[in-house]
Amino acid sequence: MIDPSPTLPRKPEVRFGQQLSRGGHWRRSALFSGPAVIWLALLLLVPLLIVTGISFLTRGEYGGIEWHFTFDSYKRLAGFGDLGFDALYPVILLRSLALGGATAALSLLAAAPLAFYIARVSDTMKNVALTLVVIPFWTNLLIRTYAWQIILSPESWVTQAVHGLGIGVAGEPLYPGTLAVLIGMVCDFLPFMVLPLYASVEKIDWSLAEAAADLGANRVQVFRHALLPQIIPGLVAGVILVFLPATGQFVIPDLLGGAKTAMLGNVIQQQFASSRDWPFGSAISFVALVLVMAGLWIYLRRGA
Amino acid sequence: MPVQSESLTSQTTPPIETAIEARGLVRQFGTVKALDNVSVTIRKGEFFSLLGPSGCGKTTLLRIIAGLDMPDAGTLIISGTDAEEIPAHKRPVNTVFQSYALFPHMSVWENVAFGLRMKKVPAAQITERVERSMALVQISELKARRPGQLSGGQKQRVALARALVNEPAVLLLDEPLGALDLKLRKQLQVELHHLQRRLGITFIYVTHDQEEALVMSDRIAVMNAGKIEQLDNAEEIYERPNTRFVAQFLGSCNLIEGAVTSVNGKNFSIRSTLGSLRVVLPPATPDTAIARARLKIDGKVTVAIRPEKIRLAKKDELAFENCFAAKIDDLVYSGAETQYRLRAGEHILSSVALNAKAGDTHFAIGKNVLCYLPESSLVLLDD
């Protein structure tokens, strides 16, 4: 579809997009961008501002909210509730970060061999190999997650084999548990790590590795000094793309974990479903939002 | 400036119809003035070139005429109508883009028919005009092809047919031959020239190639840093450059600075490091007014002379006015002509001599010669 004629360098003084009179320019800009901008302002920005606002209000007696400004929700989140220090929520916050981090680390370990493998197969096989990574990515997360309930159930042969090998805590089921959550997360988010990592691996200049080896570097040194710097962009993108959604996950810990594996997402859901504590749920949401914005900032800065 | 020269000279002849008139156009991009108060009148049916280095503002001027850019100030009149309120798609002008900008998802035929379709021309008429336009540039057999299947020269022809089919009052060409190889470029130069003569449509041709401009144009506007430095026909531009920039942008030129020693009706003399020089006065036009105004005794002036105008003679030949002793520093023989580098006092002059006869003796390096700067070949510059 793209015209393959030689592309000519554009003159510095000719800038596209300024060809209209000022009035016409704004009018057309509003015509094209306006509807979506208004939509997102109304249904994304305003709701997120409402969440931020409500997080500073007080819970009403029967759910709902009272117009009373307070930092109570944040204090409670930090562990300083009405009844003195309670580590419950700080632990959940840390657990979310830890599980997100562990998911990113394990995904990276798993994605690396896969990315190198795909980069080295023949071109026709490459398409197949990539499509095979993409198919689970397009398949419903809920389905892929509940399947692990079956695989990790006490009567399954996987569980029996694992117990037979003496892995895991004797007497404690694999599911529900932290290990099940972690397995589900890695399985679900692996494609997010493989794709950007593969994109970097594909572009590796192998002559640098050969040069390093030629200059006497051992295998570890070759990887550390000649290959790793080349795949850092894909690596950072992959880690962020896995870490952020993993940390904010609700479905996976909900289906594969129990009370001991509750994460931020589960607490938010609780506050809006059973506890009806909107301000507290909003406060946790706000913290999650800030976390995401920080990750996003890193992601976009890396891109720039 | 040049605008007024038109009105002065055209008083006796019947009024020349104007295709485009620009008055005081200004276009600024950030701190860069792409157009700095440009005024120009383009006549109906002429081949007009905008010549200058990249970044001089020539493409900006073309885009403003096309309606693809808006001036920050100034007036643009197309065929007698103020164009400010006319959007690009309603202007009676069409453009041949530098990158051709052929629509890759359409066949050659559809590309050429696009303009007529947009204007809702009846289908039968579209077919007829498209066929005619494609025949005009000899691409009839390519009509089913996609732009991706064409060579550079073929694309150029399609772009031309696509613009011409709309029968524009003015055709704008933005370095249309820039991406082609030299041989094809020469061939298309000739074709474009003939096409313009045959159709009688006003062509405005943007180029940075001075030879291209000289070969094809009725008139040339030499642009530099957002200003028109000189506007005239090819011969005048080349033979009588007004400014240092024009003199040096078109071919090479020797510049000699000096102080005026005497002025009379038809000529003046200057004292330069080369020696005393007599120079024929330029004809009195507003273009040369600035330079003439500086012709006061002891006023500093610069005069220019093209290398091929300098004549060389053996040292023992008779010396007369505007003759100076020089030494051959270097020479380059290139078949038809020989280029010399001369040292005359502290001056370095370049000179070109045509090897008109077989065995023409060219002067050897290190030899002392006499160089003659004909008084009518010396040109007084503005600065």
Next chain:
Amino acid sequence: MKRNSLALTLSATALYLFLYAPIAVVIVYSFNAARFGATWTGFTTKWYSTLLHNSLALHAAENTLWLGVFSTVISTVLGTLLGFGMSRYEFPGKEVFGKLLYVPVFVPDIVLAVSLLLFYSIIRSWLGLLELGLTTMILAHVTFQIPFVAIVVRARLVGLDPSLEEAARDLGANEWQAFRHVILPLILPGVMAGGMLAFTLSLDDFVVSFFTSGPGSTTLPILIYSSVKRGITPDINALSTLIILASVLATIVVAILQRIKTSTRNHIK
């Protein structure tokens, strides 16, 4: 190019098995005769016929489809216009907005879901509008779909020669005609890819739907979730198998379509 070592091939195979284990298990168990539990008791296709008579599932499938179609159409139109508008025209704060566009891509589903839940309940208490149901779900889905479409379309526009649009204008096309006859056909693959992505996101979404749905607007993911919470019934495995099949087919079709496009491009070159 380097060849794959045996160790690398083996670990890649193991990882593919890991990726496909849950999918395989769901498909296999949809043919398991056992009503309860994970024990294999024999092959059967009866769960598929049970599914055909499960009015809840059929209704949920209908809701899912409508939700997907409506939200995709709206978000593809708005996202394409936005992608084009942002690449061509200026507006105040465009740069910041371009970055904020990534927020819905990264923000946890649950945060987006509860923010919309709160927004809807405030609007409801003030204006009496926006009762939870298919409408609120469509509004919610479009919100997270727009950025994906806009980002995909904008990426396609970046590779487009801007003088093509100028040429169209120069030849007599007004702004809209230039968009309709030149820009749109050229970015259509990007628009379709964006639309496919938006549709898949809608079909897959559980969390946002769960919080913004009302009585009667249950979708397949919500149905699956509640079944899973109550204890998986075998016909849910059958349902999931069909969904998986649809996703696999869609992915392969998209992959093949892209291949065809690339090969014609190479041919032209």
